[in-house]
Amino acid sequence: MIIGVPKEIKNNEYRVGLVPSSVAELNAHGHKLVIEKNAGAEIGFADQDYIDAGAEICADARTVFEQAEMIIKVKEPQQQECAMLRPEQILFTYLHLAPDLNQTQALIKSGAVCIAYETVTDNNGQLPLLxxxxxxxxxxxxxxxxxxxxxxxxxxxxxxxxxxxxxxxxxxxxxxxxxxxxxxxxxxxxxxxxxxxxxxxxxxxxxxxxxxxxxxxxxxxxxxxxxxxxxxxxxxxxxxxxxxxxxxxxxxxxxxxxxxxxxxxxxxxxxxxxxxxxxxxxxxxxxxxxxxxxxxxxxNMPGDVALTAAQALNNVTLPYILKLADLGYRQALKQDKHLLNGLNICAGKVTIKEVAKAHGLNFSDPQQLI
CATH class of the missing domain: 3.40.50.720 (NAD(P)-binding Rossmann-like Domain)
Structure with a gap:
């Protein structure tokens, strides 16, 4: 799978979706990584660090979005990023859709497969990626x-x-x-x-x-x-x-x-x-x-301690990213009910009840969409 990491553009957000060690692990599994130029520069990860880990560096975010089958981010996509998503493309990041109707509508329009870190669960009923x-x-x-x-x-x-x-x-x-x-x-x-x-x-x-x-x-x-x-x-x-x-x-x-x-x-x-x-x-x-x-x-409080936060986030997200990349989203979501709980929007449908209720939108059973 081709996995892309754009540079975060939210105000004063310095975290990065994948650190070089995570890139190396994904590369070892046979996946191609495309990273936007200077995506991790603010926290000491130079483009050369990503190249050494096996990634390709892209000049801009649009190139990353065009090439990648799965986009890995930290914060919710801004409107210009939502506009670059396409049907069947996987977006894996924090979304926080319940208070954000504009983002919800933009992701519905994109047709992308939007999986939120904050609603992935575990066997203890906890939220391991949050x-x-x-x-x-x-x-x-x-x-x-x-x-x-x-x-x-x-x-x-x-x-x-x-x-x-x-x-x-x-x-x-x-x-x-x-x-x-x-x-x-x-x-x-x-x-x-x-x-x-x-x-x-x-x-x-x-x-x-x-x-x-x-x-x-x-x-x-x-x-x-x-x-x-x-x-x-x-x-x-x-x-x-x-x-x-x-x-x-x-x-x-x-x-x-x-x-x-x-x-x-x-x-x-x-x-x-x-x-x-x-x-x-x-x-x-x-x-x-x-x-x-x-x-x-x-x-985005953790964005101010971005080096610590990015490393801590990668420690927990990497196994799920590997599963999505190795199996594809349909098989990964079918096999892992906890990862399925992270699916918020798919094929233009809202697949989480809390978000549907918050915005007065129709809820669609995620099982039927995958």
Whole structure:
């Protein structure tokens, strides 16, 4: 199979779909790799590194799209990339379609086979291709929040850890999944007081055991959410409903009741965000202020630690890419029900219920399309 990797064009996105070691592995399986010029240059992977791994370098993205049978990316395709896709061409990347009707319509129009990293599952009911980026984003969320709390950035001027004689910050994390537990690890390590809210008692038990009782675990209800958010210095939005838009847990009214100079970091912004006042920002202009509260809502947080993130992503995506390339998408999806769960759009049809529901579109059974 001919596999193509274009350079990412989303604002300040420096990750790359395949690192040279992954290219070498695919090449060893007999596949041809075409890589756009300078696709990995921003994180230290020169074109020569890809050539040495067995790839061909293309002058531009259009050449990559024209030659490749499967496109490997990191972030969702931008409109000019959607326009270059063709029927039966495989697109394997993060999509986050539920809050993005324009992208959904463009991919339907393309006729391409669109498989999303974030909805591929495993035998434990987890999302293995989302996990490493959730780990990265969870850890970054505390760094971003600490920065947002600095007075020069519109925050209250509070140091997360405090100092002897001065209390540390109160960090409230909404959701105890991969993002939430990684955020908690960082916040606790910095010396903050940490509370995690979640509706799943087993999740709260796991957090309690994992951190030996050093983190307060609270069952999430309307009353508890209000109590802890209003008194927080930093709130991390870490909720996820696989494939669906994030629930708006924190209303505009509740934001208004927070302490002025507090901060929120919406890690769920890729799926539309869990704060009513959230809208996507970029690394170039990451924050804004609503009702005195600093909002950090960067939609590709791991892109700012692109070398770590690209390597971590390749560690988990490579086996699936190999399966798709070795078997072809039809056979690969028939053999692997978890990979089939990643199929979001195929032959102009929406094949994931959450996306169809979010946009009022018809759902098509993926089994019938492959």
């Amino acid at each position: 996990r490493p980026m959730s780990e990265v984003a969870g850890r970054m969320s505390i760094q971003a929040g600490a920065h947002a709390l600095q007075k020069s950035n519109g925050g209250s001027g509070l140091l997360l850890a405090g100092v002897p004689g001065v209390a540390p910050a109160n960090v409230v994390i909404l959701g105890g999944g991969i993002v939430g537990s990684n955020a908690a690890r960082m916040a606790l390590g910095l010396g903050a007081d940490v509370v995690i809210l979640d509706k799943n008692i087993n999740t709260l038990r796991r957090i309690d055991e994992q951190f030996c009782g050093r983190i307060n675990t609270v069952y999430s209800s309307g009353e508890s959410l209000k109590k802890y958010v209003v008194n927080a210095d930093l709130v991390i939005g870490a909720v996820l409903i696989p494939g669906a838009a994030a629930p708006k847990l924190v209303s505009r009214k509740l934001i208004k009741q927070m302490k002025k100079g507090s901060a929120v970091v919406d890690v769920a912004i890729d799926q539309g965000g869990c704060f009513a006042t959230s809208h996507a920002t970029t690394h170039q202009d990451p924050t804004y202020i609503v009702d005195g509260i600093v909002h950090y809502c960067v939609a």
